[in-house]
Amino acid sequence: MSPVIEVTNLRKSYGANVAVTDVSFAVERGEIFGILGPNGAGKSTVVECLAGLRQADGGALRVLGVDPQHDPGAVRPRLGIQLQEARLPPRLRVREALELYASFYADPADPMELVRMLGLTEKQDTAFKDLSGGQQQRLSIALALVGNPEVAVLDELTTGLDPQARRDTWELIERVRDSGVTIVLVTHFMDEAERLADRVAIIDRGRVVAEGSPAALVSGTERRRTFRMRLPAGTPADVAAGLTRLPDVDTVVGVGEELEVTGGARVLPATILALAEGDVVPDEIRTLSRSLEDVFVDVTGARPDTTEVLP
Numbered sequence: 001m002s003p004v005i006e007v008t009n010l011r012k013s014y015g016a017n018v019a020v021t022d023v024s025f026a027v028e029r030g031e032i033f034g035i036l037g038p039n040g041a042g043k044s045t046v047v048e049c050l051a052g053l054r055q056a057d058g059g060a061l062r063v064l065g066v067d068p069q070h071d072p073g074a075v076r077p078r079l080g081i082q083l084q085e086a087r088l089p090p091r092l093r094v095r096e097a098l099e100l101y102a103s104f105y106a107d108p109a110d111p112m113e114l115v116r117m118l119g120l121t122e123k124q125d126t127a128f129k130d131l132s133g134g135q136q137q138r139l140s141i142a143l144a145l146v147g148n149p150e151v152a153v154l155d156e157l158t159t160g161l162d163p164q165a166r167r168d169t170w171e172l173i174e175r176v177r178d179s180g181v182t183i184v185l186v187t188h189f190m191d192e193a194e195r196l197a198d199r200v201a202i203i204d205r206g207r208v209v210a211e212g213s214p215a216a217l218v219s220g221t222e223r224r225r226t227f228r229m230r231l232p233a234g235t236p237a238d239v240a241a242g243l244t245r246l247p248d249v250d251t252v253v254g255v256g257e258e259l260e261v262t263g264g265a266r267v268l269p270a271t272i273l274a275l276a277e278g279d280v281v282p283d284e285i286r287t288l289s290r291s292l293e294d295v296f297v298d299v300t301g302a303r304p305d306t307t308e309v310l311p
């Protein structure tokens, strides 16, 4: 079966500013595909081109077998998009907004069912301007789903939501996926990608710098290992200093009462052997596992929660 979405060598500039240099990826039916990257990496530009909202400068796009650049009208009824900071007329009420959007589609979802699923029942008669940031966010998710789309593109799904609302939203997205919808999720949040995405592409400066399942990315880029240990009280300070001379050890750093040791694949046995030769047995050892966030920092050199730095 051919992929639901295929992006091949996509390019897009805004004047002299190259937002997307060269992006390729494919999304299979029924997947949740995460697009990660630092601020300004080009993520929103990619999904806006996919939705036919922006004209690409180069490359090929296919969504549900259709080229959204040439035939956006054929893609739009089948693709729901939740854009970053969606704006609606301030006086439009929640239910009115959903009914209005539903009227654009041949076979829409039940707006009141979405209101209930997203916890907006009590706010159905509230004007958009009087909703909290999180409620506005949930309304924008409902609007992306009201057309019963085959593909849903969600940009910054849970930004501005409190922890409980985030968890509720994740469960909702899993239910939407289980109902057969293919989901493209643009996110800054590594925990969200790890929890929801079957596969992710990490985009940096307009290029895909890593792609795969979160688990494969985490194990595939594991070049260094880290563990922490607590040495018995009274262990001479030069024991820790001596560890840095071992060929398998890169760094030894004190963290509270523990020492954090980082090095190559053999860092743990090499350290324990060296300590044993000096009759030192650690009281406690724990290995630190890598997360998608570590991969992100490795491949982009950025923290995932960086705030926008203006040039």
Ligand SMILES: Nc1ncnc2c1ncn2[C@@H]1O[C@H](COP(=O)(O)OP(=O)(O)OP(=O)(O)O)[C@@H](O)[C@H]1O
Residues within 6 Å of the ligand: 014, 017, 018, 019, 037, 038, 039, 040, 041, 042, 043, 044, 045, 046, 308
């Ligand atoms: N309408 C526009 N006009 C001019 N430049 C733009 C426009 N939209 C985006 N850009 C620029 O293109 C680059 C990529 O922006 P884009 O919004 O695609 O990145 P992003 O990865 O989605 O960022 P963020 O995580 O901050 O939303 C940035 O340098 C941005 O300033």
